[in-house]
Amino acid sequence: MVLIAVVAVAALAFVIAAAVIGREAAKLGSTPKMPVYRLEEAVEFVSEELPFEYAAVLSPDDVRRMLRWHINGLQFDRPVAGTAEPGDPETAGDVPVVVAEENLVVGVHRRAVDAGVPVGLDAVEAVLEIHLEYLRLIGAIDRAA
Structure with a gap:
Protein backbone atom coordinates (compact mmCIF):
# COMPACT_ATOMS: atom_id res chain seq x y z
CA MET A 1 0.00 0.00 0.00
CA PRO A 32 10.42 37.71 -29.39
CA LYS A 33 14.18 37.48 -29.08
CA MET A 34 15.95 40.62 -27.97
CA PRO A 35 18.55 41.85 -30.45
CA VAL A 36 22.11 41.65 -29.20
CA TYR A 37 24.55 44.22 -30.56
CA ARG A 38 28.09 42.93 -30.89
CA LEU A 39 30.58 45.63 -31.86
CA GLU A 40 33.13 43.25 -33.38
CA GLU A 41 30.43 41.58 -35.47
CA ALA A 42 29.24 45.01 -36.63
CA VAL A 43 32.80 46.07 -37.52
CA GLU A 44 33.27 42.89 -39.54
CA PHE A 45 29.91 43.32 -41.32
CA VAL A 46 30.54 46.98 -42.18
CA SER A 47 34.14 46.33 -43.27
CA GLU A 48 33.03 43.54 -45.61
CA GLU A 49 30.16 45.57 -47.12
CA LEU A 50 32.10 48.82 -47.47
CA PRO A 51 32.86 49.89 -51.07
CA PHE A 52 36.50 49.39 -52.06
CA GLU A 53 37.37 53.09 -52.30
CA TYR A 54 36.46 53.55 -48.63
CA ALA A 55 37.71 50.18 -47.40
CA ALA A 56 41.13 50.98 -48.88
CA VAL A 57 41.62 53.97 -46.57
CA LEU A 58 39.72 52.89 -43.43
CA SER A 59 41.21 50.37 -41.03
CA PRO A 60 38.98 48.17 -38.86
CA ASP A 61 39.96 50.40 -35.91
CA ASP A 62 38.71 53.48 -37.79
CA VAL A 63 35.44 51.69 -38.56
CA ARG A 64 35.14 50.55 -34.93
CA ARG A 65 35.52 54.11 -33.64
CA MET A 66 32.96 55.44 -36.13
CA LEU A 67 30.48 52.71 -35.16
CA ARG A 68 30.91 53.54 -31.47
CA TRP A 69 30.27 57.22 -32.14
CA HIS A 70 27.27 56.34 -34.30
CA ILE A 71 25.67 53.98 -31.78
CA ASN A 72 26.24 56.54 -29.01
CA GLY A 73 24.58 59.18 -31.19
CA LEU A 74 21.61 56.91 -31.85
CA GLN A 75 21.30 56.18 -28.17
CA PHE A 76 21.92 59.58 -26.61
CA ASP A 77 21.16 62.31 -29.19
CA ARG A 78 17.99 64.31 -28.75
CA PRO A 79 15.10 63.19 -30.95
CA VAL A 80 13.73 65.26 -33.79
CA ALA A 81 11.05 67.76 -32.73
CA GLY A 82 7.55 66.34 -32.70
CA THR A 83 8.52 62.81 -31.67
CA ALA A 84 8.53 61.09 -28.31
CA GLU A 85 11.12 61.93 -25.72
CA PRO A 86 13.16 58.90 -24.65
CA GLY A 87 11.89 57.69 -21.28
CA ASP A 88 8.71 59.79 -21.38
CA PRO A 89 6.08 57.60 -19.66
CA GLU A 90 3.19 59.38 -21.40
CA THR A 91 4.34 58.50 -24.91
CA ALA A 92 6.32 55.34 -24.23
CA GLY A 93 5.55 52.84 -26.95
CA ASP A 94 3.07 55.15 -28.70
CA VAL A 95 5.27 57.34 -30.87
CA PRO A 96 8.57 56.20 -32.38
CA VAL A 97 11.67 58.16 -31.44
CA VAL A 98 13.34 59.56 -34.56
CA VAL A 99 16.93 60.84 -34.65
CA ALA A 100 18.03 63.00 -37.58
CA GLU A 101 20.57 60.88 -39.45
CA GLU A 102 22.14 63.94 -41.12
CA ASN A 103 23.15 65.26 -37.71
CA LEU A 104 24.72 61.92 -36.85
CA VAL A 105 26.70 61.81 -40.10
CA VAL A 106 28.08 65.30 -39.55
CA GLY A 107 28.79 64.57 -35.88
CA VAL A 108 30.64 61.33 -36.61
CA HIS A 109 32.59 63.04 -39.42
CA ARG A 110 33.60 65.87 -37.09
CA ARG A 111 34.76 63.43 -34.41
CA ALA A 112 36.65 61.34 -36.98
CA VAL A 113 38.49 64.39 -38.33
CA ASP A 114 39.29 65.51 -34.77
CA ALA A 115 40.67 62.02 -34.06
CA GLY A 116 42.85 62.11 -37.19
CA VAL A 117 40.90 59.52 -39.18
CA PRO A 118 41.46 60.17 -42.93
CA VAL A 119 37.81 60.14 -43.97
CA GLY A 120 35.47 62.26 -46.05
CA LEU A 121 31.83 62.97 -45.41
CA ASP A 122 30.77 60.51 -48.14
CA ALA A 123 32.80 57.70 -46.54
CA VAL A 124 31.22 58.37 -43.15
CA GLU A 125 27.79 58.32 -44.76
CA ALA A 126 28.56 54.96 -46.40
CA VAL A 127 29.84 53.47 -43.12
CA LEU A 128 26.78 54.65 -41.19
CA GLU A 129 24.33 53.46 -43.85
CA ILE A 130 25.88 49.97 -43.73
CA HIS A 131 25.82 50.14 -39.93
CA LEU A 132 22.09 50.91 -40.05
CA GLU A 133 21.63 47.90 -42.34
CA TYR A 134 23.42 45.75 -39.73
CA LEU A 135 21.11 47.13 -37.02
CA ARG A 136 18.08 46.29 -39.20
CA LEU A 137 19.46 42.81 -39.82
CA ILE A 138 19.75 41.99 -36.11
CA GLY A 139 16.35 43.55 -35.41
CA ALA A 140 17.60 46.46 -33.32
CA ILE A 141 15.79 49.06 -35.44
CA ASP A 142 12.68 49.00 -37.57
CA ARG A 143 12.94 48.31 -41.30
CA ALA A 144 11.39 51.71 -42.02
CA ALA A 145 14.28 53.48 -40.27
Missing part, protein backbone atom coordinates in the same frame (compact mmCIF):
# COMPACT_ATOMS: atom_id res chain seq x y z
CA VAL A 2 2.84 2.37 0.85
CA LEU A 3 4.46 1.55 -2.49
CA ILE A 4 1.29 2.54 -4.36
CA ALA A 5 1.13 5.85 -2.44
CA VAL A 6 4.80 6.61 -3.24
CA VAL A 7 4.26 5.84 -6.94
CA ALA A 8 1.10 7.98 -7.02
CA VAL A 9 2.87 10.94 -5.36
CA ALA A 10 5.82 10.59 -7.75
CA ALA A 11 3.49 10.46 -10.76
CA LEU A 12 1.58 13.51 -9.51
CA ALA A 13 4.84 15.42 -8.97
CA PHE A 14 5.95 14.49 -12.50
CA VAL A 15 2.66 15.68 -14.03
CA ILE A 16 2.82 19.00 -12.16
CA ALA A 17 6.47 19.54 -13.14
CA ALA A 18 5.76 18.67 -16.78
CA ALA A 19 2.84 21.12 -16.87
CA VAL A 20 4.87 23.95 -15.34
CA ILE A 21 7.84 23.33 -17.64
CA GLY A 22 5.56 23.10 -20.67
CA ARG A 23 3.83 26.37 -19.80
CA GLU A 24 7.14 28.20 -19.32
CA ALA A 25 8.57 26.76 -22.54
CA ALA A 26 5.51 27.94 -24.46
CA LYS A 27 5.80 31.40 -22.90
CA LEU A 28 9.50 31.64 -23.81
CA GLY A 29 8.78 30.39 -27.31
CA SER A 30 6.26 33.14 -27.96
CA THR A 31 8.49 35.94 -26.61
Whole structure:
Protein backbone atom coordinates (compact mmCIF):
# COMPACT_ATOMS: atom_id res chain seq x y z
CA MET A 1 0.00 0.00 0.00
CA VAL A 2 2.84 2.37 0.85
CA LEU A 3 4.46 1.55 -2.49
CA ILE A 4 1.29 2.54 -4.36
CA ALA A 5 1.13 5.85 -2.44
CA VAL A 6 4.80 6.61 -3.24
CA VAL A 7 4.26 5.84 -6.94
CA ALA A 8 1.10 7.98 -7.02
CA VAL A 9 2.87 10.94 -5.36
CA ALA A 10 5.82 10.59 -7.75
CA ALA A 11 3.49 10.46 -10.76
CA LEU A 12 1.58 13.51 -9.51
CA ALA A 13 4.84 15.42 -8.97
CA PHE A 14 5.95 14.49 -12.50
CA VAL A 15 2.66 15.68 -14.03
CA ILE A 16 2.82 19.00 -12.16
CA ALA A 17 6.47 19.54 -13.14
CA ALA A 18 5.76 18.67 -16.78
CA ALA A 19 2.84 21.12 -16.87
CA VAL A 20 4.87 23.95 -15.34
CA ILE A 21 7.84 23.33 -17.64
CA GLY A 22 5.56 23.10 -20.67
CA ARG A 23 3.83 26.37 -19.80
CA GLU A 24 7.14 28.20 -19.32
CA ALA A 25 8.57 26.76 -22.54
CA ALA A 26 5.51 27.94 -24.46
CA LYS A 27 5.80 31.40 -22.90
CA LEU A 28 9.50 31.64 -23.81
CA GLY A 29 8.78 30.39 -27.31
CA SER A 30 6.26 33.14 -27.96
CA THR A 31 8.49 35.94 -26.61
CA PRO A 32 10.42 37.71 -29.39
CA LYS A 33 14.18 37.48 -29.08
CA MET A 34 15.95 40.62 -27.97
CA PRO A 35 18.55 41.85 -30.45
CA VAL A 36 22.11 41.65 -29.20
CA TYR A 37 24.55 44.22 -30.56
CA ARG A 38 28.09 42.93 -30.89
CA LEU A 39 30.58 45.63 -31.86
CA GLU A 40 33.13 43.25 -33.38
CA GLU A 41 30.43 41.58 -35.47
CA ALA A 42 29.24 45.01 -36.63
CA VAL A 43 32.80 46.07 -37.52
CA GLU A 44 33.27 42.89 -39.54
CA PHE A 45 29.91 43.32 -41.32
CA VAL A 46 30.54 46.98 -42.18
CA SER A 47 34.14 46.33 -43.27
CA GLU A 48 33.03 43.54 -45.61
CA GLU A 49 30.16 45.57 -47.12
CA LEU A 50 32.10 48.82 -47.47
CA PRO A 51 32.86 49.89 -51.07
CA PHE A 52 36.50 49.39 -52.06
CA GLU A 53 37.37 53.09 -52.30
CA TYR A 54 36.46 53.55 -48.63
CA ALA A 55 37.71 50.18 -47.40
CA ALA A 56 41.13 50.98 -48.88
CA VAL A 57 41.62 53.97 -46.57
CA LEU A 58 39.72 52.89 -43.43
CA SER A 59 41.21 50.37 -41.03
CA PRO A 60 38.98 48.17 -38.86
CA ASP A 61 39.96 50.40 -35.91
CA ASP A 62 38.71 53.48 -37.79
CA VAL A 63 35.44 51.69 -38.56
CA ARG A 64 35.14 50.55 -34.93
CA ARG A 65 35.52 54.11 -33.64
CA MET A 66 32.96 55.44 -36.13
CA LEU A 67 30.48 52.71 -35.16
CA ARG A 68 30.91 53.54 -31.47
CA TRP A 69 30.27 57.22 -32.14
CA HIS A 70 27.27 56.34 -34.30
CA ILE A 71 25.67 53.98 -31.78
CA ASN A 72 26.24 56.54 -29.01
CA GLY A 73 24.58 59.18 -31.19
CA LEU A 74 21.61 56.91 -31.85
CA GLN A 75 21.30 56.18 -28.17
CA PHE A 76 21.92 59.58 -26.61
CA ASP A 77 21.16 62.31 -29.19
CA ARG A 78 17.99 64.31 -28.75
CA PRO A 79 15.10 63.19 -30.95
CA VAL A 80 13.73 65.26 -33.79
CA ALA A 81 11.05 67.76 -32.73
CA GLY A 82 7.55 66.34 -32.70
CA THR A 83 8.52 62.81 -31.67
CA ALA A 84 8.53 61.09 -28.31
CA GLU A 85 11.12 61.93 -25.72
CA PRO A 86 13.16 58.90 -24.65
CA GLY A 87 11.89 57.69 -21.28
CA ASP A 88 8.71 59.79 -21.38
CA PRO A 89 6.08 57.60 -19.66
CA GLU A 90 3.19 59.38 -21.40
CA THR A 91 4.34 58.50 -24.91
CA ALA A 92 6.32 55.34 -24.23
CA GLY A 93 5.55 52.84 -26.95
CA ASP A 94 3.07 55.15 -28.70
CA VAL A 95 5.27 57.34 -30.87
CA PRO A 96 8.57 56.20 -32.38
CA VAL A 97 11.67 58.16 -31.44
CA VAL A 98 13.34 59.56 -34.56
CA VAL A 99 16.93 60.84 -34.65
CA ALA A 100 18.03 63.00 -37.58
CA GLU A 101 20.57 60.88 -39.45
CA GLU A 102 22.14 63.94 -41.12
CA ASN A 103 23.15 65.26 -37.71
CA LEU A 104 24.72 61.92 -36.85
CA VAL A 105 26.70 61.81 -40.10
CA VAL A 106 28.08 65.30 -39.55
CA GLY A 107 28.79 64.57 -35.88
CA VAL A 108 30.64 61.33 -36.61
CA HIS A 109 32.59 63.04 -39.42
CA ARG A 110 33.60 65.87 -37.09
CA ARG A 111 34.76 63.43 -34.41
CA ALA A 112 36.65 61.34 -36.98
CA VAL A 113 38.49 64.39 -38.33
CA ASP A 114 39.29 65.51 -34.77
CA ALA A 115 40.67 62.02 -34.06
CA GLY A 116 42.85 62.11 -37.19
CA VAL A 117 40.90 59.52 -39.18
CA PRO A 118 41.46 60.17 -42.93
CA VAL A 119 37.81 60.14 -43.97
CA GLY A 120 35.47 62.26 -46.05
CA LEU A 121 31.83 62.97 -45.41
CA ASP A 122 30.77 60.51 -48.14
CA ALA A 123 32.80 57.70 -46.54
CA VAL A 124 31.22 58.37 -43.15
CA GLU A 125 27.79 58.32 -44.76
CA ALA A 126 28.56 54.96 -46.40
CA VAL A 127 29.84 53.47 -43.12
CA LEU A 128 26.78 54.65 -41.19
CA GLU A 129 24.33 53.46 -43.85
CA ILE A 130 25.88 49.97 -43.73
CA HIS A 131 25.82 50.14 -39.93
CA LEU A 132 22.09 50.91 -40.05
CA GLU A 133 21.63 47.90 -42.34
CA TYR A 134 23.42 45.75 -39.73
CA LEU A 135 21.11 47.13 -37.02
CA ARG A 136 18.08 46.29 -39.20
CA LEU A 137 19.46 42.81 -39.82
CA ILE A 138 19.75 41.99 -36.11
CA GLY A 139 16.35 43.55 -35.41
CA ALA A 140 17.60 46.46 -33.32
CA ILE A 141 15.79 49.06 -35.44
CA ASP A 142 12.68 49.00 -37.57
CA ARG A 143 12.94 48.31 -41.30
CA ALA A 144 11.39 51.71 -42.02
CA ALA A 145 14.28 53.48 -40.27
